[in-house]
Amino acid sequence: MKHIITQLNQAFDHRIRLGIMSILMVNDWVDFNTLKETLDVTDGRLASHIKALEKDDYLEVRKRFVKRKPNTSYRATSAGRNAFKDHLNALEQLLNNAKE
Amino acid sequence: MKHIITQLNQAFDHRIRLGIMSILMVNDWVDFNTLKETLDVTDGRLASHIKALEKDDYLEVRKRFVKRKPNTSYRATSAGRNAFKDHLNALEQLLNNAKE
């Protein structure tokens, strides 16, 4: 019988990507700076983790100008939401097992 | 306000270490081969992840002979249990947030 860890998704292995996704599960269109401040990461680092999630088509991007400033926002795609839900279910099982 | 990911413990970032700990939370003294088979990893890889947890004093080791064969078992220390519980609580919050 295989252990639950085999059902965890590598795309969400990193805490920052976990954080990005957990924010995007409950908020539609969150912008770069909000993510940056909420997760307390440098912009370069955030950008690279976002890029990784984008590459898997787990999130989509919207670029526009707000108050004459560039503003980039992100939201989870349905593929992203589904993949993340699966990941959370695996985590939940692991959690429940660990608590008896 | 800081995001919950800042409360995740880096020692448990890796899925294999997460698996080891989740097994040791509910089983006292689990041996090397059981861990190896349950988590489906090579012995070298398992040994190195165990070593990392040992270094943090999150688990302790017992070596003896069973049926004339060497048998090494592990269990979580109370420090390990506490640290893992904190980690699980952070994960749980993240999980609940992501599910609304």
Added chain:
DNA sequence: TAAAGTACTTTGAAATTCAAAGTTAATGTG
């Protein structure tokens, strides 16, 4: 014209993880 803000990209280094092979000590087999 110069400075500042946004959202990156690039670079190179540090850290982590990995497979594969080698090791040690004890036991089992011929």
Added chain:
DNA sequence: CACATTAACTTTGAATTTCAAAGTACTTTA
């Protein structure tokens, strides 16, 4: 006794991931 085998590692070197720091493009504000 010689040799193979098993358990549990350790070592090595390479691949992968992650990081900080610096650089960039575009636009707005002073």
